Amino acid sequence: MPHTIALVGGTGPEGRGLATRFALAGHRVRIGSRDAARGVEAARDLAASLGRGDITGADNAAAVADADLVVVVVPYSAHRATLEGLRDALAGKIVVDAVVPVMFDRGPRPVDVPAGSATEEAAEILAASRVIGAFHNLAAEVLLDPTANVDADVLVTGGDAEAKQAVIALANEIAGVTAVDAGPLRFSRFVEGITILLIGINGRYKAHTGVRIAGLGGH
Amino acid sequence: MPHTIALVGGTGPEGRGLATRFALAGHRVRIGSRDAARGVEAARDLAASLGRGDITGADNAAAVADADLVVVVVPYSAHRATLEGLRDALAGKIVVDAVVPVMFDRGPRPVDVPAGSATEEAAEILAASRVIGAFHNLAAEVLLDPTANVDADVLVTGGDAEAKQAVIALANEIAGVTAVDAGPLRFSRFVEGITILLIGINGRYKAHTGVRIAGLGGH
Numbered sequence: 001m002p003h004t005i006a007l008v009g010g011t012g013p014e015g016r017g018l019a020t021r022f023a024l025a026g027h028r029v030r031i032g033s034r035d036a037a038r039g040v041e042a043a044r045d046l047a048a049s050l051g052r053g054d055i056t057g058a059d060n061a062a063a064v065a066d067a068d069l070v071v072v073v074v075p076y077s078a079h080r081a082t083l084e085g086l087r088d089a090l091a092g093k094i095v096v097d098a099v100v101p102v103m104f105d106r107g108p109r110p111v112d113v114p115a116g117s118a119t120e121e122a123a124e125i126l127a128a129s130r131v132i133g134a135f136h137n138l139a140a141e142v143l144l145d146p147t148a149n150v151d152a153d154v155l156v157t158g159g160d161a162e163a164k165q166a167v168i169a170l171a172n173e174i175a176g177v178t179a180v181d182a183g184p185l186r187f188s189r190f191v192e193g194i195t196i197l198l199i200g201i202n203g204r205y206k207a208h209t210g211v212r213i214a215g216l217g218g219h
Numbered sequence: 220m221p222h223t224i225a226l227v228g229g230t231g232p233e234g235r236g237l238a239t240r241f242a243l244a245g246h247r248v249r250i251g252s253r254d255a256a257r258g259v260e261a262a263r264d265l266a267a268s269l270g271r272g273d274i275t276g277a278d279n280a281a282a283v284a285d286a287d288l289v290v291v292v293v294p295y296s297a298h299r300a301t302l303e304g305l306r307d308a309l310a311g312k313i314v315v316d317a318v319v320p321v322m323f324d325r326g327p328r329p330v331d332v333p334a335g336s337a338t339e340e341a342a343e344i345l346a347a348s349r350v351i352g353a354f355h356n357l358a359a360e361v362l363l364d365p366t367a368n369v370d371a372d373v374l375v376t377g378g379d380a381e382a383k384q385a386v387i388a389l390a391n392e393i394a395g396v397t398a399v400d401a402g403p404l405r406f407s408r409f410v411e412g413i414t415i416l417l418i419g420i421n422g423r424y425k426a427h428t429g430v431r432i433a434g435l436g437g438h
Contacts, residue, residue, distance in 0.1 A: 107402075139434070151433040155416070183326075183419040190416040193409035197374070198432070200402040207434050213420060214370040215358070215428040 003170070006030040006067035008060050008082060009074030011042040014098065017143025018071060018135060019046055023053030024146055025173040030056055032063030039063060050146060061089055069094045069166065071135065072122065076101045076111055079118055083125045091128035094163045097188075098135040100195040108199040119157060119188035132158035132167045133188040134179075136195045139208035149175050152210020155182035155191045180213050222389070225249040225286035227279050227301060228293030230261040233317065236362025237290060237354060238265055242272030243365055244392040249275055251282030258282060269365060283308050288385065290315045290354060291341065295322075295330055298337055302344045310347035313382045316407075317354040319414040327418040338376060338407035351377035351386045352407040353398075355414045358427035368394050371429020374401035374410045399432050 005022050007015040010031040019029045023046070031046070033039035039057030047055040057063070064070050064086060070093055074082045079099050083090075099118040101111040115121035119133035134156045142148050154171035156179055158164045164181065171179035182191055198209050224241050226234040229250040238248045242265070250265070252258035258276030266274040276282070283289050283305060289312055293301045298318050302309075318337040320330040334340035338352035353375045361367050373390035375398055377383045383400065390398035401410055417428050 109405075110408075142434075180420060181423055182416055183423065186328075187416055187419055189329075190409075190412035193412050197401055197406055197409040200406055201399060201432060201435075204400055204402065205435055207436065209432050209434040212431040212433045213417070213428050214431045215361075215426050216420075216424055217426070 002027045003069045004028040004030065004067045006032050006063040006070045008032045008064065008070060008072045008086065009078065010063070011038050012073065013140035013144060015073040016042060016046055017138070017140040018073065018098075019055060020050065020146055021143055021174045022170070023050060023055050025170075028054040030058060030063040030067055032058060032060035034060065036062065060086060064089050064093070067093065069096065069170070071096045071098055073098050075099075076118060079121065080125065083122055087126060090126050093129055094132060094166060095122065095126055095129040096132050096134050096167055097122040100136055100192045102196050102199070107203070108196045110193065110196055116186065117188035117192050119192070120185050123185055130160045130163040131185070132156060132160065132163050133185065133191060134167050134171060136191050137198060137211050139202070139210060141208045142210075150177050150210065151212070152177060153212050154179045155194070155211070155213075156180065157182050157185055157188045157191060159184050180216065221246045222288045223247040223249065223286045225251050225282040225289045227251045227283065227289060227291045227305065228297065229282070230257050231292065232359035232363060234292040235261060235265055236357070236359040237292065237317075238274060239269065239365055240362055240393045241389070242269060242274050244389075247273040249277060249282040249286055251277060251279035253279065255281065279305060280308055283312070286312065288313045288315065288389070290317055292317050294318075295320045295337060298340065299344065302341055306345060309345050312348055313351060313385060314341065314345055314348040315351050315353050315386055316341040319355055319411045321415050321418070326422070327415045329412065329415055335405065336407035336411050338411070339404050342404055349379045349382040350404070351375060351379065351382050352404065352410060353386050353390060355410050356417060356430050358421070358429060360427045361429075369396050369429065370431070371396060372431050373398045374413070374430070374432075375399065376401050376404055376407045376410060378403050399435065
């Protein structure tokens with residue numbers, strides 16, 4: 001059953017990359033931005049380059065209004081304010097946090113999050129939403145190429161079993177991806193940390209890496 | 220060139236697993252323990268089951284005395300006291316910290332380390348040693364089977380380029396393993412965190428998992 005998926009802060013490379021893959025899988029996609037015009041423009045460009053799919057843009061509040069599943073891809077610096085502003089609009093919905101608390105100062109560095117992780121912070125702010133962590137570790141450059149196979153697993157955290165299964169199913173629709181249940185929300189810090197590791201490895205090896213969990217067999 | 224490798228706290232599954240692989244690669248192996256008799260016994264059992272290799276046991280201080288490369292595999296609860304007790308004996312040597320700051324309370328949980336990671340803590344304590352982080356993420360059950368291919372990468376952290384290259388070369392000798400330069404010591408917390416994630420996944424999927432960095436090509 002297709003979702004209507006809103007990407008909050010979706011005009012950046014990660015948001016447009018995920019929008020590409022969600023549209024290819026047949027979902028309706030709403031690209032949200034602080035600035036409605038930028039959301040509309042990003043959606044129009046993406047729809048034109050893909051030549052298919054139901055992709056529209058709006059400001060973040062309008063984008064999430066008719067979505068049943070929302071993916072948050074704002075920079076960490078905008079995380080708290082964005083979620084507080086959308087709290088009521090996100091009540092009852094599945095909210096997937098893909099945000100990594102990272103800053104750059106001669107390389108990537110973790111930002112201290114009192115809640116333990118961005119995803120746990122989202123769960124604190126959005127007490128009436130079904131918060132799941134996922135999609136932190138996928139290279140935007142690969143997602144943006146609709147012909148590229150994504151050589152990476154998606155690690156999914158959360159305590160709402162039904163919402164988690166919906167996100168696992170969504171991730172598994174991305175060509176090449178295997179979704180792995182990475183545990184409850186308190187494991188999100190480790191998943192977010194992997195992205196900081198991968199950013200460093202990408203710089204060192206001039207690559208667009210992902211992470212795979214080996215040894216799971218054909219789960 | 221073969222190393223003489225001491226495993227500090229090497230009588231547990233991880234220590235005996237690494238000892239197995241280092242011996243298979245032709246290195247001299249010294250299994251250290253708080254209790255010399257236990258180190259001797261573990262080495263004797265391992266040498267007997269492998270049927271080859273230069274493997275002996277001793278107390279930790281004697282084990283490191285003639286080693287040029289030392290791998291620390293004590294439980295985190297013994298980390299600081301063990302390293303403080305060996306500080307002089309480890310001066311000038313390559314010391315590989317493989318310790319994960321984890322405790323168990325309805326599942327694995329991180330232990331807060333003021334230095335940021337066990338490896339950074341080791342570097343603080345062992346200011347005269349060449350401290351590298353590696354070997355955190357390998358399943359002991361797989362290491363202990365000398366016929367099993369290890370389906371995992373080894374993420375190596377550290378600032379001493381020559382020592383790091385020696386550890387990368389050592390890790391690459393383990394059948395199936397690819398060593399990846401995971402950055403300076405400050406990235407160790409993310410590598411250690413992956414183990415906590417894998418412990419959770421192993422329980423959930425009844426598997427012995429490892430981590431792979433995908434997208435590096437044939438580096």
